[in-house]
Amino acid sequence: MEWRLSFPSMGNFSLHSLKNRVAAVLLLSTIIPLVLSGGISYFSITSILENKIQNGVHSNLKQVQISLVNTLANLNHVSQQLAFNGTVGRDLSKYLEMDDLLLKDRLGKEIQNNVNLINFTNPDLGRMFYYFADTQSYVFPEPMLSDQFVPESNPKLLQQGELTYYGPHQTAMSRFIDRMVLSATRKVDVPGYDNLYIYIETSFQLTQNVLQADNTSMNVGHLLVNENNQVTYSENAQLFPVGSRYEPARNREGIYETQGSLLFEEPHAQGWKLVAVIPKESYNSEKNLWIRQFALFTCVSILIALVCFWTIWRTIRKPLARFNKEIKQVHDSNFHSPLKMTKIIEFDFLLRKFQQMRQQIWELLQEIKEKEKRKTEMEVEKLLFQINPHFIHNTLDTIRWLARSQGMKEIDNLISALNRVLYYNMGKGGPSTIREEIAALKDYVELQRIRYDFAFTVNVHANEDVLNLPIPRFILQPLVENSLYHGLKDEGRIEVRIEAVEGRYASIQVQDNGAGMKEEEMKRLLENHTRERRKVGMGIGLYYVNRMIRAQYGDTASFDISSESGKGTTMAIRIPLDEERSMEES
Known part of the structure; x- marks a missing residue:
């Protein structure tokens, strides 16, 4: 037999097919856990990766910020040493006012030695010199400086009083030297010279090394933005050229977005801030890799589920074909064909049960044939059962008419009453009313x-509004019979009261003055319901009454008996009127 893996098209797909149900269950049992685990994993992985990236970026920015803060603080400290009235400041004032060239040269060398000493004690510092801002001339000759030295043309980072920070920018030394530096200018406090400034450079290499350490995995670019939101340093000149305005749109808390890149800021209390620029593709690379891997895993899982479905369907299809063949054998009235097993425990168990059922069907068919032979006898018996009640009534009517013709009025009344009681208690005449x-x-x-052989009285008190209510047949007779049977003697009295209570219930009460129970x-x-009880109420008595009201009304009805020795017995039945009326309407 050749097996082919085929799946129903969506046009004729129906869950009434076992094959389709097995396929649907296997696919759903595969897809639903994948969707749930994939959704949970996606949000978890996204949160973990974002926290990892953001924490790493901000941690690196904090290190760069600390490095910049230390560099700026060092520039501030050195500029204070050279700009205010200290040793160098007093010598510089004398140097500018001195006319003797020999002494002026000697004093100038001493000033430069002091400046060099300060430079030596701060190895990160570069060039330091005094200049006049109005003429862009130098107090001391600076042969290594660029011819186009204009400090104000450099990108301004921060302004603090008379101290101005610039950069990062190219060094002010010769244009043949390519080096990024941070610089600062401060006005020198020398009387009579308002345009005298000190210029100090410091290397930016250490900060650059820290920045580049964060650029290994996600192609991170960095910006340095001044207090006026102007870019003073950019590793992504295409999106953020130096000197441009920095005004990105906020995307979410702590993250900004612009032109396909995400921006992470680390502001400083002085007003400037560091910014990390990460392309979205790089930022989402790890998450996209996880999505691709999970999609591949999902496809493989679905493929495995389809293979499992094909295997399961192949396993159950052959036993089902065997069942179908056996059912056809029964349809063709072949009850004795040999049973072939499938070698699968569960299906073989069902086949053995089917064989038992087939044998039972055969036996039932034989039994039906035997019963057909007795059909005529059963029809005769049925006819006799129908004739017997009519025979009793007809016989009583014959006796009644005979007694009447002979003038036996008492017997006539007795037979008439007996006939009516039998007719009523046998259920003739349809539903009963009170x-x-x-x-x-x-x-x-x-x-x-x-x-x-004793005299007794039965008084019935019933309100007119309850007489037409339906009631189960043969309720009052067993109650009165019980009073007659248990201790009622001469001058005995039985009171029967039937009335509506609160418009919701019908109350039936039978009270006697007998010996009690x-x-x-x-x-x-x-x-x-013993043989002894059959002496009461035509063989069923109070047992019948109790079961009848419980079966018809349930817990909404009640049957209570109270008795006191020597004073009599009271039996009370309460029946809901709503159910009674609904029974009457039906």
């Missing part, structure tokens, strides 16, 4: 006066 039940009770009492006897009357 009015009919009371009428049957009166006939029943007439019969019992002849049976018992013990609690054990009352419980036995309600729960047991």
Whole structure:
């Protein structure tokens, strides 16, 4: 037999097919866990990666910020040493006012030696010199300086009083030297020279090394933005050229976005800030890699589920074909064909059960054939069952008419009452009402006066508004019979009261003045249906009454018996009017 892996098209897909159900269950059992785990993993991985990247970027920016703060603080400290009235400041004032060239030269060398000493004690510093801002001339000759030295043309980073920080920018030394530096200018406090400034450079190499350490995995670019939101340093000159305005749009908390890049800021209290620029592709590279791997894993899982479906379907298709063949054998009335097993425990168990069922069907068919032979006898028996009740009534009617023709009025009344009681208690005439039940009770009492050798009275009190309510047949007779049977003697009295209570219930109460009953006897009357109880109420008595109202009304009805020795017994039934009315309407 050749097997092919085929799947139903969506046009004829139906879950009424076992094959489609197996495919749907396997695919759903594969896809749903993948979707749930994938969704949870996606948000978890996204959160982890974003926190990792953001923490790493901000950590690097903080290191760069610390390096810059230390560099700027060093520039500030050195500029204070050279700009205010200290040793160098007083010598510089004398140098500018001195006319003797020899002494001026000697004093100038001493000033330069002091400047060199300060430079030596601060190895990170570069060139330091005094100049006049209005003429761009130097106090001391500076042969290594560029011819186009204009400090104000450099990008301004920060202004603090008379101290101005610039950069990063190219060094002010010869144009043949390519080196990035940070610089600062401060006005020198020398009387009579308002345009005298000190210029100090410091290397930017250490900060650059820290910046480049963050540029290894995600192609990170860095910006240095001054207090006026102007870019003073840029590693991404295409998006953020030096001197341009820095005004990105906020994307989410702590992150800005512009032209396909994400920006992470690390501001400083002085007003300037460091910015890391990361392309979205680089930022999402790890997340996209995870998505591709998970998509591949999903495809492989679905493929495995399809292979499993094909294997399972191949496993169950052959036993199903075997079942189909066996069912056809039964359809063709072949009940004795040999049973072939599938070598699968569960299916073989079902096949053996099917074989048992097939044998039982065969036996039932044989039994039906035997029963067909007795059909005529059963029809005759059925006819006899139908004739017997009519025979009893017809016989009683014959006796009644015979008694009437002979003038036996008492016998005539007795037979008439007995006939009515039998007709009523056998269920003739359809549903019963309280009015009919009371009428049957009166006939029943007439019969019992002849049976018992003592005088008793039965009084029935019923409101007119309850007479037409439906009631289960044969309820009042067992209650009255119980009063007659348990201790009622001469001058005995039975009071039957039927009334509506609160417009919701019908109350039926039967009270006698007999000898009463013990609690054990009352419980036995309600729960047991023994041969002794058949002496009461045509063989069923209070047991029948209790079961009848429980079956028809459930917990909404109640049947209570209270009795006191020597004072009599009271039986009370409460039936809901709503259910009674609904029964009447139906």
